[in-house]
Amino acid sequence: MDEPTYAGFSFQLEALQHTPVGVARAGVIETPHGSIATPVFMPVGTQASVKSLSPGELKDVHAQIILSNTYHLYLRPGSELIEKFGGLHGFMSWNRPVLTDSGGFQVFSLSHNNKIDDEGVTFKSHLDGSTHRFTPEMVMRVEEQLGADIIMVLDECTPYPSSHEYNRKALNRTHAWAERCLRAHIRPDQALFGIVQGSTYTDLRQESARTLSALDFPGYGIGGLSVGEPKAQMHHALEETTPLLPEHKPRYLMGVGSPEDLIECVARGIDMFDCVLPTRVARNGALLTREGRLPIKSPRYAAAQTPIELDCDCYTCTNFTVGYLHHLFRAKELLAYRLNSIHNLRFMTRIVEEIRSAIIGGNFNSYREEFLARYQTSNREVALKQRELWLEAHGRKAPPAITSGQ
RNA sequence: GUGGCUGUAGCUCAAUGGCAGAGCACUUGAUUGUGGAUCAAGUGGUUGUGGGUUCGAGCCCCAUCAGCCACC
Numbered sequence: 226m227d228e229p230t231y232a233g234f235s236f237q238l239e240a241l242q243h244t245p246v247g248v249a250r251a252g253v254i255e256t257p258h259g260s261i262a263t264p265v266f267m268p269v270g271t272q273a274s275v276k277s278l279s280p281g282e283l284k285d286v287h288a289q290i291i292l293s294n295t296y297h298l299y300l301r302p303g304s305e306l307i308e309k310f311g312g313l314h315g316f317m318s319w320n321r322p323v324l325t326d327s328g329g330f331q332v333f334s335l336s337h338n339n340k341i342d343d344e345g346v347t348f349k350s351h352l353d354g355s356t357h358r359f360t361p362e363m364v365m366r367v368e369e370q371l372g373a374d375i376i377m378v379l380d381e382c383t384p385y386p387s388s389h390e391y392n393r394k395a396l397n398r399t400h401a402w403a404e405r406c407l408r409a410h411i412r413p414d415q416a417l418f419g420i421v422q423g424s425t426y427t428d429l430r431q432e433s434a435r436t437l438s439a440l441d442f443p444g445y446g447i448g449g450l451s452v453g454e455p456k457a458q459m460h461h462a463l464e465e466t467t468p469l470l471p472e473h474k475p476r477y478l479m480g481v482g483s484p485e486d487l488i489e490c491v492a493r494g495i496d497m498f499d500c501v502l503p504t505r506v507a508r509n510g511a512l513l514t515r516e517g518r519l520p521i522k523s524p525r526y527a528a529a530q531t532p533i534e535l536d537c538d539c540y541t542c543t544n545f546t547v548g549y550l551h552h553l554f555r556a557k558e559l560l561a562y563r564l565n566s567i568h569n570l571r572f573m574t575r576i577v578e579e580i581r582s583a584i585i586g587g588n589f590n591s592y593r594e595e596f597l598a599r600y601q602t603s604n605r606e607v608a609l610k611q612r613e614l615w616l617e618a619h620g621r622k623a624p625p626a627i628t629s630g631q
Numbered sequence: 632g633u634g635g636c637u638g639u640a641g642c643u644c645a646a647u648g649g650c651a652g653a654g655c656a657c658u659u660g661a662u663u664g665u666g667g668a669u670c671a672a673g674u675g676g677u678u679g680u681g682g683g684u685u686c687g688a689g690c691c692c693c694a695u696c697a698g699c700c701a702c703c
Contacts, residue, residue: 271665292664330664351666382664420664451663480664501665508667524658562667 231443233257234374234416236475240585244593247464247493251584254444254475254496256322256374257414258314261289263475264491264580266573267324267499272297273307273317276504277562278570280319285540286567287574290321290374292499295367296328296335300350300357304370312372324499325373327364327406329380329420330448330480341381343398361405369412377446377479378406380420385453392424400436407440418477420446425458427465434469444475447495451481460489467494484513484576485600488593491580503573507565510554513572517601519547521565526551539571540564 233256240251254261268275268283271294275283283291293313298304310316313323329346332339336348345360361379368376379402381395399422410417419442423429437445447466450459463478470476477497478490487498503513510522512533519526519533529547537543541550541564553561576596583592 269665276665276667294664297665324664326664328664334664335666377664380664446664448664477664482663486663498663500663502663505665505667506662508665509662509669511662520659557667559667 231416232413234414234443236444236473238473240587242584242587242589244492244590246460246489247467249491249580249584249589250494250496251581252475252496254322256290256416258320258322258374259289261322262578262581263496264487264577264584265289265497266487266577267292267497268504268570268573269293269499269501270317271501272301273313275566275570276508277559277566280317282540282563282567283319283570284321286571287578288321288570289574290324291319292324292326293371293373294328294331295325295364295371296331298325298371299328299367300352304367308370308372312370314372322375323373324375325368325371325377326479327368327377327379327420328359329364329377330382332359333382333384341398343401345379346381361402362409365406365409365411365417369415373415375416375418375444376410377418378403378420378442380422380446380448382449382452383422383424385424385449387424389426389429392422392426392429396422396429396433400433403437403440403442407442416443418442418444418446420448420479421466421470422449423462424449425454425462427462430462430466431469434466438469438471442474444477444497445470446477446479448479450478451486456489460493463490463493463495470494484573485597485602487573487576487580488596491577491584492589492593498577503569504566507569508562510565511569512550512565513569515596515599521547521550521554523551533568534572537568537571537575539568541568541571 235255236252237255238250238252242249250263252263254263267290268288270291273293275288275291298307307313307316313325314320332346332348335351337351337354339346339348345358345363347356347358349356359379364379380399383392383395399420403419406417419437419440421430421433421437423433447463450462467476475496476494478495480500481490481498482500483502490498506518510520512519512521514534526547529551531547532542532545533547533550534542545564550561550564553564579592580589583589
């Protein structure tokens with residue numbers, strides 16, 4: 226039978242660096258809408274929009290590719306309609322690469338009363354309660370209409386924790402669905418990625434990696450992680466999985482992650498990430514910095530006249546003070562969501578740009594150590610460190626009142 | 632000036648004469664293939680003021696102050 230060919234898609238490895246926990250990689254993905262330097266962080270634009278940002282602003286934060294959601298767009302406005310606008314690229318006026326998720330995850334996380342069987346999954350819309358059904362073949366048709374450069378197979382994302390027995394069945398289904406997606410895949414200008422599952426079970430993860438590798442997808446998603454399991458378990462699962470995947474194909478860790486996750490997962494062989502975290506926490510008042518998260522709502526920032534980060538080149542940091550951002554957020558001004566999201570996304574893309582050049586320069590291991598030593602997972606110390614940084618930069622003047630609170 | 636109504640947390644309001652509470656706001660966290668959301672914990676009181684009745688008063692009685700309404 227005819228193997229699907231992938232017109233305009235390729236992956237070239239440029240540099241490898243061994244780490245204490247795996248092999249970090251830098252490369253370039255070519256797509257019909259342009260190339261992507263990896264490791265890459267993909268902002269999430271669920272409903273054909275990265276919340277609060279325009280395509281021009283996305284380019285300004287160095288977004289190379291964005292992710293959008295089959296589940297949401299199928300329900301509203303409908304994939305047939307989007308196809309008439311020239312697919313997602315034409316619909317949202319974004320001419321760089323797009324990746325669509327299959328909707329497998331959303332069916333389980335957002336819809337109600339979903340019922341899964343070997344043939345597909347029946348679910349009720351979170352919008353109006355109407356009943357719908359996804360099968361691998363149908364999801365392929367929807368993703369073709371959406372027209373993304375990279376599309377994902379329909380998979381079953383199991384919750385954590387769940388039994389080995391259940392994951393055994395779910396994995397069989399996921400593998401059968403992967404084959405059916407491959408057979409139903411038509412458009413050669415869309416690269417179809419398989420998805421490795423298996424929860425936190427070593428035997429299932431490894432079997433999944435081997436089974437899907439044999440199916441010869443142009444790239445591989447790793448799903449079912451960062452769903453509540455301890456960090457160590459996620460790391461362990463990656464260490465067991467990535468060595469079994471084809472070296473010359475990109476690996477995409479789905480739904481991850483935080484800044485520290487990017488570092489730790491690149492160290493374990495991941496090339497692509499997507500996560501709502503930077504944009505979601507931006508809308509809820511957490512700004513990402515080298516020292517950790519800065520809770521912009523806190524009264525301690527009311528009078529701060531510094532940017533979020535002194536060395537950040539984003540539109541927010543080059544134009545606005547923390548005190549102003551504090552006011553915008555408390556006043557619930559729409560600009561707050563936008564400026565916060567711009568900074569957080571640029572923070573993420575800067576991290577992966579630094580990771581990439583560190584790998585190419587052969588100093589990723591020291592970069593990793595220094596980043597993790599400086600980055601506080603909790604935001605308790607962020608205010609104090611911000612103040613120290615300000616003093617370093619300005620020496621003489623009085624420090625900004627970022628820690629007073631009184 | 633006369634009569635009436637209302638005074639309880641920052642705000643809006645609960646509480647048979649029996650441990651003074653809720654929602655919002657505020658504070659501190661959480662947020663990982665997105666419902667601009669949600670969740671968790673916490674701070675906050677001389678119940679307008681002064682007397683009285685009662686074992687016990689936010690509640691009943693008297694006085695007083697403030698606000699609102701109506702009428703001279």
